[in-house]
Amino acid sequence: xxxxxxxxxxxxxxxxxxxxxxxxxxxxxxxxxxxxxxxxxxxxxxxxxxxxxxxxxxxxxxxxxxxxxxxxxxxxxxxxxxxxxxxxxxxxxxxxxxxxxxxxxxxxxxxxxxxxxxxxxxxxxxxxxxxxxxxxxx
Numbered sequence: 001x002x003x004x005x006x007x008x009x010x011x012x013x014x015x016x017x018x019x020x021x022x023x024x025x026x027x028x029x030x031x032x033x034x035x036x037x038x039x040x041x042x043x044x045x046x047x048x049x050x051x052x053x054x055x056x057x058x059x060x061x062x063x064x065x066x067x068x069x070x071x072x073x074x075x076x077x078x079x080x081x082x083x084x085x086x087x088x089x090x091x092x093x094x095x096x097x098x099x100x101x102x103x104x105x106x107x108x109x110x111x112x113x114x115x116x117x118x119x120x121x122x123x124x125x126x127x128x129x130x131x132x133x134x135x136x137x138x
């Protein structure tokens with residue numbers, strides 16, 4: 001009798017932990033916490049929409065921005081601007097794109113301009129993971 005009560009208690013606790021543990025959304029982008037390995041990241045589906053939301057319309061060929069950095073296409077991103085290439089493949093923390101979206105970049109104003117809060121952490125993780133794993137045009 002005592003054994004079955006203990007077994008029942010253990011089973012209830014195990015089910016409780018399973019029910020309340022964080023669940024991954026189906027089809028969600030994930031990173032391997034131990035290695036920072038990005039899975040399923042795509043320039044077209046993941047990166048371009050981020051750049052469109054935060055970097056355009058200022059960084060397009062239609063706008064005369066002083067940096068001459070255009071982020072409206074993969075080719076333009078990789079070509080860079082007056083201050084060189086914004087991405088160092090495999091090195092997100094050395095990439096100017098990542099440096100410029102910090103609140104206190106090592107040079108110039110933080111991007112996007114007039115932003116007063118931290119760049120969204122989840123969005124930053126996506127950009128860093130994409131750069132770290134090759135910044136591919138996929």
